[in-house]
Amino acid sequence: MLTPASEQAERIATLTNYFFVAAAAILLVVTLLTIIFLVKYRAKPGDNTLPPKIFRSRKAELFIVGIPLALVSFFFVLTLRDMRALEPGADTQHPDVIITGHQWWWQADYPGTGVVAANEIHLPVGRKVLMRLRSADVIHDWWVPELGNKMDLIPGRSNHLWLTIRKPGVYEGACSEFCGQQHAWMRIRVVAQTESEYKAWLAAHAAPAIAPAGELAQRGATVFQEKTCGNCHRIAGTEAKGDAGPDLTHLSSRKTLLAGLMDNTAPNLGRWLNHPQQIKPGAYMPDFLLKPSEREALVAYLVQLK
Numbered sequence: 001m002l003t004p005a006s007e008q009a010e011r012i013a014t015l016t017n018y019f020f021v022a023a024a025a026i027l028l029v030v031t032l033l034t035i036i037f038l039v040k041y042r043a044k045p046g047d048n049t050l051p052p053k054i055f056r057s058r059k060a061e062l063f064i065v066g067i068p069l070a071l072v073s074f075f076f077v078l079t080l081r082d083m084r085a086l087e088p089g090a091d092t093q094h095p096d097v098i099i100t101g102h103q104w105w106w107q108a109d110y111p112g113t114g115v116v117a118a119n120e121i122h123l124p125v126g127r128k129v130l131m132r133l134r135s136a137d138v139i140h141d142w143w144v145p146e147l148g149n150k151m152d153l154i155p156g157r158s159n160h161l162w163l164t165i166r167k168p169g170v171y172e173g174a175c176s177e178f179c180g181q182q183h184a185w186m187r188i189r190v191v192a193q194t195e196s197e198y199k200a201w202l203a204a205h206a207a208p209a210i211a212p213a214g215e216l217a218q219r220g221a222t223v224f225q226e227k228t229c230g231n232c233h234r235i236a237g238t239e240a241k242g243d244a245g246p247d248l249t250h251l252s253s254r255k256t257l258l259a260g261l262m263d264n265t266a267p268n269l270g271r272w273l274n275h276p277q278q279i280k281p282g283a284y285m286p287d288f289l290l291k292p293s294e295r296e297a298l299v300a301y302l303v304q305l306k
């Protein structure tokens with residue numbers, strides 16, 4: 001949060017720094033005054049008179065009420081100013097990306113391009129990007145600390161977030177609203193790219209899945225159909241059109257599986273297909289009790305989906 005990488009996160013970090021400075025100054029003044037009073041007004045040997053009582057000191061009251069009031073007002077105005085700057089405003093008709101929270105993964109649709117991605121969200125740097133956030137089930141919360149504020153994903157309504165990312169890189173985040181058993185494995189990877197890299201990524205991902213090459217992969221495509229995987233998963237260019245699970249059209253281009261749970265490798269894919277409930281207990285994918293030969297064919301098919 002304190003190493004901001006977007007215009008919005010910079011505002012939040014600056015405001016946080018102001019708060020730190022003010023809080024540190026108050027701590028210092030109070031500590032100093034306490035020490036000074038302790039030394040100056042301590043009981044002196046032989047002096048048994050009580051100190052005088054002072055009633056209604058206008059000066060002290062003004063001081064005690066005035067300074068905190070001034071500080072609170074100052075931060076109130078600054079906070080309102082930044083909240084306004086972060087607010088997308090009325091013009092939210094044309095989001096660059098629509099994020100849908102699912103138990104327990106993220107779907108990313110890029111309107112007008114036909115691109116659907118999951119868990120690894122590619123965004124361009126250097127310009128204002130509008131994100132629409134919604135939920136397919138329960139309340140989730142988007143938070144990538146280096147990129148700015150949190151935003152809830154609430155069933156039945158759309159929320160919006162502006163992002164102006166400063167420099168290319170990978171920014172990690174996580175779901176920040178407890179959403180069930182695998183809430184901890186609902187990580188976010190934002191891949192921020194230059195405009196030309198981003199355009200190239202969009203173009204590559206708008207293409208349908210490449211046809212399986214080789215006998216094993218072809219068998220895998222058949223198993224995929226037979227086992228009704230396509231009821232929940234989409235593979236563009238095939239019969240598979242489901243959206244209850246992540247889009248698999250370009251699965252192999254992702255670095256991780258299952259919203260950050262493990263690296264995207266062939267052995268890990270095999271482990272997941274073997275017993276999904278042992279890898280991510282509670283995840284909404286049933287155990288298909290696959291035969292080793294079926295699993296092998298499926299993995300051969302899936303790793304080709306670049």
Ligand SMILES: [Cu+2]
Pocket residue numbers: 101102104139140141175176177178179183186
């Ligand atoms: Cu969640």
